[in-house]
Amino acid sequence: xxxxxxxxxxxxxxxxxxxxxxxxxxxxxxxxxxxxxxxxxxxxxxxxxxxxxxxxxxxxxxxxxxxxxxxxxxxxxxxxxxxxxxxxxxxxxxxxxxxxxxxxxxxxxxxxxxxxxxxxxxxxxxxxxxxxxxxxxxxxxxxxxxxxxxxxxxxxxxxxxxxxxxxxxxxxxxxxxxxxxxxxxxxxxxxxxxxxxxxxxxxxxxxxxxxxxxxxxxxxxxxxxxxxxxxxxxxxxxxxxxxxxxxxxxxxxxxxxxxxxxxxxxxxxxxxxxxxxxxxxxxxxxxxxxxxxxxxxxxxxx
Amino acid sequence: xxxxxxxxxxxxxxxxxxxxxxxxxxxxxxxxxxxxxxxxxxxxxxxxxxxxxxxxxxxxxxxxxxxxxxxxxxxxxxxxxxxxxxxxxxxxxxxxxxxxxxxxxxxxxxxxxxxxxxxxxxxxxxxxxxxxxxxxxxxxxxxxxxxxxxxxxxxxxxxxxxxxxxxxxxxxxxxxxxxxxxxxxxxxxxxxxxxxxxxxxxxxxxxxxxxxxxxxxxxxxxxxxxxxxxxxxxxxxxxxxxxxxxxxxxxxxxxxxxxxxxxxxxxxxxxxxxxxxxxxxxxxxxxxxxxxxxxxxxxxxxxxxxxxxxxxxxxxxxxxxxxxxxxxxxxxxxxxxxxxxxxxxxxxxxxxxxxxxxxxxxxxxxxxxxxxx
Numbered sequence: 001x002x003x004x005x006x007x008x009x010x011x012x013x014x015x016x017x018x019x020x021x022x023x024x025x026x027x028x029x030x031x032x033x034x035x036x037x038x039x040x041x042x043x044x045x046x047x048x049x050x051x052x053x054x055x056x057x058x059x060x061x062x063x064x065x066x067x068x069x070x071x072x073x074x075x076x077x078x079x080x081x082x083x084x085x086x087x088x089x090x091x092x093x094x095x096x097x098x099x100x101x102x103x104x105x106x107x108x109x110x111x112x113x114x115x116x117x118x119x120x121x122x123x124x125x126x127x128x129x130x131x132x133x134x135x136x137x138x139x140x141x142x143x144x145x146x147x148x149x150x151x152x153x154x155x156x157x158x159x160x161x162x163x164x165x166x167x168x169x170x171x172x173x174x175x176x177x178x179x180x181x182x183x184x185x186x187x188x189x190x191x192x193x194x195x196x197x198x199x200x201x202x203x204x205x206x207x208x209x210x211x212x213x214x215x216x217x218x219x220x221x222x223x224x225x226x227x228x229x230x231x232x233x234x235x236x237x238x239x240x241x242x243x244x245x246x247x248x249x250x251x252x253x254x255x256x257x258x259x260x261x262x263x264x265x266x267x268x269x270x271x272x273x274x275x276x277x278x279x280x281x282x283x284x285x286x287x288x289x290x291x292x293x294x295x296x297x298x299x300x301x302x
Numbered sequence: 303x304x305x306x307x308x309x310x311x312x313x314x315x316x317x318x319x320x321x322x323x324x325x326x327x328x329x330x331x332x333x334x335x336x337x338x339x340x341x342x343x344x345x346x347x348x349x350x351x352x353x354x355x356x357x358x359x360x361x362x363x364x365x366x367x368x369x370x371x372x373x374x375x376x377x378x379x380x381x382x383x384x385x386x387x388x389x390x391x392x393x394x395x396x397x398x399x400x401x402x403x404x405x406x407x408x409x410x411x412x413x414x415x416x417x418x419x420x421x422x423x424x425x426x427x428x429x430x431x432x433x434x435x436x437x438x439x440x441x442x443x444x445x446x447x448x449x450x451x452x453x454x455x456x457x458x459x460x461x462x463x464x465x466x467x468x469x470x471x472x473x474x475x476x477x478x479x480x481x482x483x484x485x486x487x488x489x490x491x492x493x494x495x496x497x498x499x500x501x502x503x504x505x506x507x508x509x510x511x512x513x514x515x516x517x518x519x520x521x522x523x524x525x526x527x528x529x530x531x532x533x534x535x536x537x538x539x540x541x542x543x544x545x546x547x548x549x550x551x552x553x554x555x556x557x558x559x560x561x562x563x564x565x566x567x568x569x570x571x572x573x574x575x576x577x578x579x580x581x582x583x584x585x586x587x588x589x590x591x592x593x594x595x596x597x598x599x600x601x602x603x604x605x606x607x608x609x610x611x612x613x614x615x616x617x618x619x620x621x622x623x624x625x626x627x628x629x630x631x632x633x634x635x636x637x638x639x640x641x642x643x644x645x646x647x648x649x650x651x652x653x654x655x656x657x658x659x660x661x662x663x664x665x666x667x668x669x670x671x672x673x674x675x
């Protein structure tokens with residue numbers, strides 16, 4: 001065998017190995033997607049892969065999505081067949097709750113951390129180094145440590161099961177990373193830009209609002225995507241601080257509940273899981289570059 | 303002499319009065335801010351308006367409220383005398399972050415330790431007996447064993463697969479590389495609960511003879527084997543849960559390792575080839591040493607992640623059938639047994655386990671960014 005031929009063969013082998021691995025990685029999600037469009041009877045009687053064997057007999061339908069989103073009641077055909085439990089799944093509300101939790105829980109820590117990052121980087125004050133090291137040191141604290149004490153506070157303050165409570169919790173748990181990331185970025189901004197603004201008599205507040213915040217957008221975007229996905233996909237914090245109030249339950253909690261109640265109703269579970277994945281997957285496909293940057297940066301979250 | 307002193311005193315007094323006056327005026331703005339925010343909070347808490355309206359108001363109130371508080375604080379500061387303004391400005395910037403962190407992370411560490419010394423009712427001091435529970439109870443010993451599985455197999459294979467795919471894709475056409483990487487990386491965007499639904503379906507089990515709807519049992523029966531209830535098979539069921547973690551985390555390891563591999567100057571492997579090294583030697587002698595730092599960061603990150611693993615176990619088995627892990631046992635103690643003392647003790651154990659790894663990781667990190675100067 002010549003050198004070139006051998007080279008070609010090993011190249012082909014690499015492509016094949018990679019395609020096989022990528023296939024294994026994709027099949028689970030594919031099975032979920034296909035099953036979510038199949039009628040209940042089909043899902044429980046045959047494997048989802050049979051759809052590809054005989055596409056004409058597939059009977060794909062949106063009914064599962066109508067049921068889990070709580071819009072089946074508007075459909076006379078479905079209204080007759082769905083059970084009382086199915087009527088109450090209502091993931092539509094859970095999507096709204098997830099958004100209500102996630103948007104402020106992403107923006108509030110960014111705001112607080114950006115102020116703090118500027119303060120640590122550009123204002124001289126006694127204890128600056130001490131406080132900054134304290135903030136970064138808190139990166140090592142796993143959030144599990146805070147669950148019981150904060151839950152006690154929330155019960156006293158009636159914050160348990162409120163949006164405000166979970167925003168603040170996510171803010172607290174996300175802040176060390178946010179301050180750390182934004183500090184490294186803000187402290188590296190060119191000194192002359194800020195100095196000339198000082199000479200012109202601008203206050204710290206003005207410089208922060210007009211100069212530093214806009215200049216830090218790349219770092220803010222990276223953290224924002226990381227925090228958004230983290231909060232959207234979080235289960236533990238939601239269970240602990242929202243668990244007491246079913247009206248504000250987020251998607252992950254609902255999905256966990258469905259796994260308990262509808263453990264074998266795969267047509268509903270798959271549709272529900274896919275609904276919970278749509279927004280993060282959209283973020284993933286549209287902002288992949290920032291997403292990667294955010295993940296790289298966020299890899300040390302405690 | 304005494305006259306000038308008196309004059310000085312007088313002007314100081316005057317200064318003080320104007321200062322206090324200015325302070326009172328400037329306090330008016332934050333007061334209004336506060337009252338408005340409080341009214342909206344009450345509206346949010348008690349209102350029965352439609353869900354969409356409440357959600358919108360809540361988002362505006364939450365984000366706008368924080369912004370308004372910063373503006374109000376700045377308003378006060380700007381009206382203070384020079385000296386005070388300079389002294390207080392830093393704290394307008396860093397104060398809120400320090401306050402939130404003190405409440406949510408610093409104090410809880412101390413308070414968790416304190417709570418861990420008390421019994422379930424929180425009234426009777428029990429010394430270290432919750433820690434005796436944390437290190438000797440059946441559930442915790444099982445959790446330690448399982449977390450070790452997660453740590454070694456889960457982290458090891460995630461990094462291993464990530465490295466393999468990163469190295470292989472590096473030798474393919476850029477478009478093909480991006481396509482493969484996108485597919486491997488996609489699960490990173492999926493929640494662990496969502497992933498649990500996906501994999502529970504893969505593991506689903508029907509008795510022998512019935513048509514299998516889970517991929518794994520379908521493959522096993524097609525090969526002539528007997529279908530298995532995968533999630534009930536001790537201790538192997540842990541591996542089936544760990545597979546989910548590997549599926550989720552390999553993409554992360556791959557992306558970071560791949561970035562490091564692309565940073566290797568192309569002269570290095572070329573020089574190796576000229577000197578007669580084969581591809582295996584280049585991999586172990588050049589690639590691995592060059593990306594060692596990255597491998598350590600990725601590994602420690604995934605190790606910390608696996609130490610705190612919760613969602614997958616909670617959603618897949620609830621910690622039953624021999625699959626308990628530390629973080630889920632803490633949840634069980636908190637919300638099933640309502641034993642905050644034990645829950646807090648387990649949290650402290652988790653902290654003690656995480657600190658050395660995290661410290662190591664941060665030192666690696668700080669070497670790159672010099673934030674610890």
